Amino acid sequence: MAIVLGGIADDFTGATDLANNLVRAGMRTVQVIGVPQDALQEGTGSGLDLSEVDAVVIALKSRSCPVDQAISESLAALEWLKAQGARQLFFKYCSTFDSTPEGNIGPVADALLEALDSTQTAFVPAFPINGRSVYQGHLFVGDRLLNDSGMQHHPLNPMTDADIVRVLSRQTPHGVGLLNHATLSEGAQAAGERLATLKAQGVRHVVCDSLDERDLEVLAEALVEHALVTGGSGLAQALPAQYRRKGWLAQIDDAAVLSPAQGAAMVLSGSCSRMTLKQVAHFTQQHAAFALDPVKLNASDAHFEAALDFAREQLAAAAPRPFLIYASAEPESVKAAQVSLGVKQAGELIECALASLASTLVAEGVGRLLVAGGETSGAVVSALDIRELRIGGQIDPGVPWTQAPHPAGPHPAASLSSPDAVLSLALKSGNFGGEDFFTRAFETLDIPQSSEETA
Numbered sequence: 001m002a003i004v005l006g007g008i009a010d011d012f013t014g015a016t017d018l019a020n021n022l023v024r025a026g027m028r029t030v031q032v033i034g035v036p037q038d039a040l041q042e043g044t045g046s047g048l049d050l051s052e053v054d055a056v057v058i059a060l061k062s063r064s065c066p067v068d069q070a071i072s073e074s075l076a077a078l079e080w081l082k083a084q085g086a087r088q089l090f091f092k093y094c095s096t097f098d099s100t101p102e103g104n105i106g107p108v109a110d111a112l113l114e115a116l117d118s119t120q121t122a123f124v125p126a127f128p129i130n131g132r133s134v135y136q137g138h139l140f141v142g143d144r145l146l147n148d149s150g151m152q153h154h155p156l157n158p159m160t161d162a163d164i165v166r167v168l169s170r171q172t173p174h175g176v177g178l179l180n181h182a183t184l185s186e187g188a189q190a191a192g193e194r195l196a197t198l199k200a201q202g203v204r205h206v207v208c209d210s211l212d213e214r215d216l217e218v219l220a221e222a223l224v225e226h227a228l229v230t231g232g233s234g235l236a237q238a239l240p241a242q243y244r245r246k247g248w249l250a251q252i253d254d255a256a257v258l259s260p261a262q263g264a265a266m267v268l269s270g271s272c273s274r275m276t277l278k279q280v281a282h283f284t285q286q287h288a289a290f291a292l293d294p295v296k297l298n299a300s301d302a303h304f305e306a307a308l309d310f311a312r313e314q315l316a317a318a319a320p321r322p323f324l325i326y327a328s329a330e331p332e333s334v335k336a337a338q339v340s341l342g343v344k345q346a347g348e349l350i351e352c353a354l355a356s357l358a359s360t361l362v363a364e365g366v367g368r369l370l371v372a373g374g375e376t377s378g379a380v381v382s383a384l385d386i387r388e389l390r391i392g393g394q395i396d397p398g399v400p401w402t403q404a405p406h407p408a409g410p411h412p413a414a415s416l417s418s419p420d421a422v423l424s425l426a427l428k429s430g431n432f433g434g435e436d437f438f439t440r441a442f443e444t445l446d447i448p449q450s451s452e453e454t455a
């Protein structure tokens with residue numbers, strides 16, 4: 001059976017965020033890591049059982065890579081999703097519009113539009129429940145403009161301008177317009193007419209205001225027939241109701257309830273976002289933690305070995321408690337490391353170290369793993385060679401527990417759903433989650449949740 005929605009996410013935490021909202025709105029969703037290669041080679045079936053699946057989200061690591069690579073990976077994802085019959089494509093990027101003047105949001109959206117033979121798409125970064133809203137084309141995080149929200153210090157894509165029409169205009173040769181809140185408040189028909197007027201004027205890209213869930217519902221109604229929509233995961237909460245209205249989607253029950261995996265609990269954090277820094281500070285008050293330093297990592301292997309020794313000590317305890325290894329640091333020390341090593345190398349050193357710690361320690365007894373940071377999650381999940389994630393209960397908005405087949409292989413006697421055979425994995429976006437997220441996440445893992453309970 002054909003899928004309804006095909007998601008292309010530019011990072012792994014973003015993919016999980018999108019899949020989470022689709023599941024919560026009643027779509028049976030599979031998240032895959034990268035474009036399934038076997039299917040591309042065969043050019044036919046998917047290699048996945050999609051018989052009872054409404055949406056597939058492909059997680060890419062294309063947010064900060066060179067533009068050409070982001071385009072080619074996104075087009076490969078599009079081709080695969082089209083082959084599965086997707087009626088609508090959703091290009092998921094960050095609710096803080098993480099990008100640079102080179103891209104990758106504008107160029108990828110242009111390439112996807114062209115491949116779909118389509119001439120207009122909408123940009124809807126808002127995620128109101130997490131404080132991301134757009135007014136007169138300006139992106140707010142809580143009550144701060146984007147450029148004053150902490151995102152101006154992001155290690156890879158500092159966001160120094162909150163005017164999304166202007167930011168996007170630097171990334172595309174095509175016209176960028178605005179669907180503003182005044183029009184939106186007149187309802188879906190007015191919104192649709194505005195989109196049509198802009199289209200007649202040749203405006204390919206329309207940034208959409210949205211302050212709350214109601215605005216997203218109006219947008220979903222106005223956009224449901226568009227071949228491509230783009231944005232944060234907020235819009236994905238509202239689209240399934242429109243698919244149902246059109247008869248594309250049956251009424252489905254609950255999000256999957258996953259039994260927690262066995263094994264020790266570990267947090268790896270490579271995010272330097274404000275909220276992650278608070279979460280690290282909160283966790284370290286009560287739990288063992290090791291701070292990774294990119295300059296020391298570069299100087300010798302001893303620093304990496306010390307991190308590994310620290311983790312092994314935790315695993316050797318009779319009843320291991322959750323522990324943390326983190327590179328998360330304040331903007332001044334990130335800057336200092338970047339001046340000394342270069343931005344790219346500092347980031348890569350940490351991503352490689354955390355990825356390598358993950359694969360070693362998962363093989364040695366970690367069964368419940370929380371990763372903080374989008375790029376960091378990409379590096380860790382790739383190192384674990386995980387291809388597919390099932391989405392479970394939500395911990396905080398935008399972050400569910402997920403489950404993957406255990407990378408070290410199932411215990412010979414275990415069935416696929418047995419706790420021995422799986423790894424519980426939570427991929428946390430930098431700024432998501434409450435201050436006690438790292439501790440609470442492991443507590444919620446023990447309580448099966450349904451989408452209704454967590455709504």
Ligand SMILES: Nc1ncnc2c1ncn2[C@@H]1O[C@H](COP(=O)(O)OP(=O)(O)O)[C@@H](O)[C@H]1O
Nearest residue numbers: 155271273327329334347350373374375376430
């Ligand atoms: N102390 C540090 N110095 C320099 N770069 C760092 C440091 N800690 C983490 N990084 C890098 O910063 C980037 C953070 O990005 P990411 O993992 O996507 O987090 P977020 O989700 O907060 O954006 C990663 O590439 C990471 O390796």
Ligand SMILES: O=C(O)[C@@H](O)C(=O)COP(=O)(O)O
Nearest residue numbers: 013014017094095374429430
């Ligand atoms: O839309 C969002 O905010 C998230 O899903 C997301 O993409 C966050 O990215 P990172 O903070 O880099 O994890």
